[in-house]
Amino acid sequence: MKRFILFLPLILFLVLGAFLYKGLFLNPKAMPSALEGKPVPEFKLLTVTKGDRIVTKADLLGDYYLMNVWATWCPSCKAEHPYLLDIARSGVPIYGINYKDERAEATKWLTTYQDPYKFSAFDVNGELGLNLGVYGAPETFLVDHKGIIRLRYAGVINANSWGSKFVPLINDIKSEIAELAGDSES
Amino acid sequence: MKPLVSMLLGLLIVLSGNAIASSVETYQFSKSEYEVRFQDLNKILRCPKCQNQNLADSNSMISQDLRREVFRLMEEGRSDDQIIEFMVMRYGDFVLYKPKFDGVTYFLWLGPIGFGALGLLILGTVVFRQRNKRNAVITADESSGEHLSSDEQAKLDRILKRDSD
Numbered sequence: 001m002k003r004f005i006l007f008l009p010l011i012l013f014l015v016l017g018a019f020l021y022k023g024l025f026l027n028p029k030a031m032p033s034a035l036e037g038k039p040v041p042e043f044k045l046l047t048v049t050k051g052d053r054i055v056t057k058a059d060l061l062g063d064y065y066l067m068n069v070w071a072t073w074c075p076s077c078k079a080e081h082p083y084l085l086d087i088a089r090s091g092v093p094i095y096g097i098n099y100k101d102e103r104a105e106a107t108k109w110l111t112t113y114q115d116p117y118k119f120s121a122f123d124v125n126g127e128l129g130l131n132l133g134v135y136g137a138p139e140t141f142l143v144d145h146k147g148i149i150r151l152r153y154a155g156v157i158n159a160n161s162w163g164s165k166f167v168p169l170i171n172d173i174k175s176e177i178a179e180l181a182g183d184s185e186s
Numbered sequence: 187m188k189p190l191v192s193m194l195l196g197l198l199i200v201l202s203g204n205a206i207a208s209s210v211e212t213y214q215f216s217k218s219e220y221e222v223r224f225q226d227l228n229k230i231l232r233c234p235k236c237q238n239q240n241l242a243d244s245n246s247m248i249s250q251d252l253r254r255e256v257f258r259l260m261e262e263g264r265s266d267d268q269i270i271e272f273m274v275m276r277y278g279d280f281v282l283y284k285p286k287f288d289g290v291t292y293f294l295w296l297g298p299i300g301f302g303a304l305g306l307l308i309l310g311t312v313v314f315r316q317r318n319k320r321n322a323v324i325t326a327d328e329s330s331g332e333h334l335s336s337d338e339q340a341k342l343d344r345i346l347k348r349d350s351d
Contacts, residue, residue, distance in 0.1 A: 028237055034278035100247065126251050133276040135234035135248045 033152040034133050040067070040147055041131035048098045048106045048120040055121050060143070062093040064150075064173045066166075067141040068117070068157075069097045069129060072105040074137040080156040081113050087162065088116035092170075096120030099129045099137050142166055144173045145180075211250065213257045220260050227256050227269060230284060234277045 040057055047053045060067070068084060070077040088094050096117035098106045103122060110120070123129055132141065133152070142151040150169050153161065215221045228242035233249045241249050241256070252273070259269045273281045285291045334342065 034274065034276055126247075130251060130255060131276060133234075133278070135277070 035141075035149050036152055038149055040141075040143055040149060041128070043121065043123075043128040043131070045121040045123055045128060048096070048103060048122045049110065049115075051103070053119070055119060057147070059119070060095055060147075061118075063145045063177055064170060065093040065095060065118075065143055067095050067097055067132075067143060069099045069132075069134050069137045069139040070120075071099045071101040071137045072109045073101065076156045077138045078113070080138055080158065081116070083158055083162065084116040085114055087157070093118050097123050097128055097132075097134075099123050099134060100126045142169055145177055211253070215257075216261060223266060224256060224260060227260075227266060228253060230282070231256070231270070231273055232281050232283050234281060240283060 040060065042057050044054060044056050047055055066087070070081075084094060094117050096119065098120045101122075101124065103124075106120070106122070110117075121128060126134070132139075136154065138154075138156060140151075140153045140157055141149050142153075144150050150173065151165060153165055155161065157166075213221075213224070215224065225242065229240050231241045231252065233239045233241055233244040233246060233252070235246045235248045236244050239249075241253055255272075256269055259272060264272070270282070279286060285294060287295055
C-alpha cells in the first residue's frame with residue numbers, strides 16, 4: 001500500500017500527460033456534426049442558373065449523392081472546384097447549394113470554371129444552410145439511398161479527404177443497396 | 187496646430203463610432219421582455235464559426251444569421267428551451283457555452299468535485315497519520331526511561347549553577 005502511494009503522483013502525471021498529448025493532435029475546429037444520421041431537411045429554393053425553376057428535396061435523386069455548399073466569396077471553394085468536376089465526371093451526382101451569394105457572380109463562376117452540379121440551389125438567405133447546420137463554405141454532405149445524411153465534411157475536398165472520408169462510406173452505402181436488392185429478389 | 191489635432195481626433199472618434207454602430211443590426215421587439223431574453227440567449231449561445239465567442243460578441247456572418255433566427259423564433263412565441271433545442275438540432279452541443287449534463291459530460295461536471303474530495307481525503311490521511319506518529323513518539327519517550335538519572339541530574343544542576351554565577 002505504501003509503495004503504491006509513493007507511485008501515485010507518477011501515475012497521475014502519466015495519465016494527465018497522456019490526455020494532454022492526445023490534445024496536441026485534436027483539431028479544435030472539428031465540430032461534431034448534429035445532422036449525421038438525420039434526413040435532409042425540407043427546402044424550396046430557386047436554382048442559380050434558372051431563376052424560375054423551383055427545386056425541393058424531391059429533386060435530389062440518386063442512390064447516393066453529394067450536397068456541396070459553395071459561394072463565389074469563398075476562396076477554398078475555388079480550390080476544390082476542379083476536384084468536384086472530377087468527382088462529377090466519375091458519375092457521382094453532386095447538388096450545389098449556393099450559399100449567401102449573388103446570382104450574377106454565381107452564374108459567371110459556373111460558366112467560367114464549368115459546372116459540376118446537377119443543379120445549384122440558390123440559398124441567398126442561407127435558410128437551407130442554417131437547417132443543415134452550415135457555418136461556412138465549403139461544406140459537403142454525403143446522403144444515402146434513404147435520404148439520410150451520412151457524412152458532413154467541412155473543408156476542401158481533395159484526393160486525400162475524398163479517399164479517406166467519402167469513399168469508405170460510399171462503399172458502405174453501395175453494399176447496403178446491394179443487400180436490399182438481394183433481399184427483394186429472394 | 188493644437189486645435190487642428192483635437193479636431194481631427196474628434197472626427198476620428200465620431201467616424202469610428204459610426205463604423206461600430208453600423209455593423210450591429212437592430213431589432214424591434216414586440217415585447218420589451220423579449221429584448222432581455224434575446225440578450226441572454228445571445229450570451230449563452232456560441233458562434234459555430236468562431237472558437238470562443240458567443241453570438242452577442244461575434245459579428246461573423248453565421249452569428250448574424252443565428253441572431254436573426256433567435257429573434258424570429260422569439261417573435262414566433264417559442265420558449266428559450268425551444269430556441270436552444272433548435273440550435274442544438276442544427277449545430278450540436280457545440281453551440282452551448284454551458285454543456286449539458288449527460289453521459290458524455292458528467293466527468294466534466296463532477297470531475298472538479300471528485301478531485302477536490304480526493305485531495306481532501308489525501309490531506310486528511312496524511313495529517314491523521316502524522317499526528318498518530320507524533321503521539322506515538324511522545325509516549326515512547328516517556329516510557330523508555332530516557333530521563334536523567336540522579337547523578338546526571340546533579341551534574342546538570344552543577345553546570346547550570348556555575349553558569350549563573
